[in-house]
Amino acid sequence: MNDNSELKLNNGSRIGVIGGGPAGSFFSHFLLRQARLMDMDLHVDIYESRDFLSAGPKGCNMCAGVISESLVQALSIEGINLPTSVVQRGIDSYVMHSETETVTIRTPSEEMRIATVHRGSGPKGIRETRWKSFDRHLLEIAIETGANLVSRRVKGISLSDGKPLICAKEGEAQVYDLLVGATGINSPSLSLFENLGIGYKRPSTRKTSITELPLGLDAVSEKFGSSMHVFLLDLEGLDFAAFIPKGEFVTMCLIGDGVSRETVDSFLDHPSVKHLLPNARSAAAEACHCSPNISLGDAANPFGDRVVMIGDSGVSRLNKDGVGSAYRTAKAAAKTAIFEGISSDDFRKHYWPICRKISRDNRLGSLIFTTVNMMKGAQFSVRGSLRMCQKEQLKQGGQRRMSMVFWDMFTGSAPYREVFMRTLHPFFFSRLAWEVAMGFRFAGDGGSMVRRELWK
Ligand SMILES: Cc1cc2nc3c(=O)[nH]c(=O)nc-3n(C[C@H](O)[C@H](O)[C@H](O)COP(=O)(O)OP(=O)(O)OC[C@H]3O[C@@H](n4cnc5c(N)ncnc54)[C@H](O)[C@@H]3O)c2cc1C
Incomplete structure (x- = not known):
């Protein structure tokens, strides 16, 4: 003792x-x-x-390699800077894809404070290492x-x-x-x-899937620029799917309860994915990939x-x-x-109180992810949310309530508690109810698989 x-x-x-x-x-x-x-x-x-x-x-x-806004800021306060030799791309917007629509959400601060990195010195087969691990x-x-x-x-x-x-x-x-x-x-x-x-x-833990698509510097810049692409698709076993642009690669990250080879294939074959990246399946065939656990x-x-x-x-x-x-x-x-x-x-x-705070916040996070998953099963509600985002883009940062919810949820820039509190605002709820009703009507009008760019 x-x-x-x-x-x-x-x-x-x-x-x-x-x-x-x-x-x-x-x-x-x-x-x-x-x-x-x-x-x-x-x-x-x-x-x-x-x-x-x-x-x-x-x-x-093995990781998607997105360094959140809040971490970049915290590190900078600590005197730990991420040099351009490490940061492959600064992200200033998210493009969200539903089954039928696409909407772009710009960073509320109009700055590129999210960094994308490779954790190691690049995927298998990389010819020239331009960025540092x-x-x-x-x-x-x-x-x-x-x-x-x-x-x-x-x-x-x-x-x-x-x-x-x-x-x-x-x-x-x-x-x-x-x-x-x-x-x-x-x-x-x-x-x-x-x-x-x-x-x-x-x-x-649960299994995930990461694939490093070797698209080349010019194609990544042209197709993705400084935007991450997130997919809200109703695919079984898939909670989160994203394309994250790096230097010459785009990281495809899939998270869900049953991410398997079949999930990856059905994602790559989905019309929304093909619309963005028609050659995704062939690019993925020979690409460096892994299936790490996530906590x-x-x-x-x-x-x-x-x-x-x-x-x-x-x-x-x-x-x-x-x-x-x-x-x-x-x-x-x-x-x-x-x-x-x-x-x-x-x-x-x-030490434990800090861990407990993260843990409590995760419980709210879990609730938020469950709600989003339920919404994905009823695409008219996804459509309503995206329409709400689209209409908010001309408003001031603080008034972009749905955009902020999605931004913080996908970037991890704010605690889940903050995201949750935003959804409790009466304006948020009434606006969402209206847009969901409109989304339902649109579906009734024959909401087809015609992809519509709601905002770019
Ligand atoms: C699919 C996926 C996507 C993710 N995307 C993101 C993201 O975009 N942004 C983000 O912030 N987080 C992301 N994460 C989470 C992130 O990867 C982890 O939270 C983070 O890496 C945790 O850091 P760590 O140092 O605790 O562990 P790790 O990064 O796993 O580091 C552990 C280290 O310990 C070493 N090690 C283990 N055992 C031994 C041993 N016996 N002897 C010597 N060395 C040993 C390993 O080699 C490794 O280097 C993602 C995770 C997954 C699975």
């Missing part, structure tokens, strides 16, 4: 971070930065098995702050006399004062933490004495802005470790 007074970081304390994705890099950077303020000298090892400088699966932490960029920031990169896979962890031990491939076991789990949700190493005896249980929420007991789990392996935002929640949980855990202590109680009192 540990004496809680001993469970503090001191000069010379050793911290082992497993995972050098966003959560591990943010944690190491903030911990070392705050330690410096306290005149404390810490030793931080980041264990990372991927080489983010490699193209293809070897260097990639986002994860490598963050890792370098952590290294510059003083972290030590150990480029090895961790194969074992244990507690010996209450202190964590990390055993990496081809290395001797190392003793640490604090063990940080930043392994993400797709790592087999999660079971190491589940067997550590702190009561940790990984979050539940559905929270882990149980993501901390213990001298152990804390952050990012996806702790608590993550539902469907959106996972990198943003990696930043928030990493920073909160680092602050707790430096200023409060590293006991289970310290993490429960000072």
Whole structure:
């Protein structure tokens, strides 16, 4: 049993971070930065098995690669800038596609504050790497702050006399004062933490699909420019579908409860998709693709004495802005470790409230996504919502109520609570009811599969 007074970081304390994705890099950077303020000298090892400088699966932490407005801003306040060598495109608008209509929603601020990136050095088969890996960029920031990169896979962890031990491939076991789990949700190493005896249980997940369509720089610029395309289609097993333009590639991201090869094919064959990208199916045939898991929420007991789990392996935002929640949980855990202590109680009192806030917000997010899914089953209501968006585009930012709801929901730029509160406004509700009624009438008029550009 540990004496809680001993469970503090001191000069010379050793911290082992497993995972050098966003959560591990943010944690190491903030911990070392705050330690410096306290005149404390810490030793931080980041264990990372991927080489983010490699193209293809070897260097990639499978993701759609949208860095939310709120995260770009928060990082800039922290002094962490995303250079043009990392950001492949700034996004200033969303094009939403229903079964029959298309509407463009422009950013309420008219600025391009959403960034699209590749997490590694580009998809398999890339000929020239023009943009730098986002994860490598963050890792370098952590290294510059003083972290030590150990480029090895961790194969074992244990507690010996209450202190964590990390055993990496081809290395001797190392003793640490604090063990940080930043392994993400797709790592087999999660079971190491589940067997550590702190009561940790990984979050539940579901399968997704990512395909990197190699369209070429000119075609991406011409067809997509600075717009992301989101599809509100009534396809079984599909909750969210989007095309995200990068430099020479467009990332196709599908999320749903049953995303399978058949779901991908039926999406690519859908008239709305073919209308936008007639060659999508052939482009997808040979493209770099993966089917990673996405987190559905929270882990149980993501901390213990001298152990804390952050990012996806702790608590993550539902469907959106996972990198943003990696930043928030990493920073909160680092602050707790430096200023409060590293006991289970310290993490429960000072780290867990941030996780709980994300978790509560996810419940509202889940409600919002369920409602949107129900609407997709009745396309006249999607049509009504899009018509409402279209009419709002000439109004001032604050009055674009439906556009703001969709914008924040798809960009992950605001908490789901804010999105939900916007839908409670009486003007929102009455306007939506009217437009849905009109959408129903339009359907009755023979709302055909003729694609109409409501706003461009
Ligand atoms: C389909 C899909 C689309 C997404 N789109 C977006 C998006 O557009 N925007 C967004 O913000 N989020 C998105 N996310 C979520 C985002 O990818 C995650 O929330 C984010 O990557 C979490 O960061 P992390 O550092 O916790 O974990 P990860 O990014 O998974 O990093 C974990 C790291 O740990 C390393 N590791 C694991 N085990 C070991 C070990 N034993 N030894 C050494 N190293 C190890 C891995 O190699 C990896 O580098 C998406 C996720 C999915 C599945």
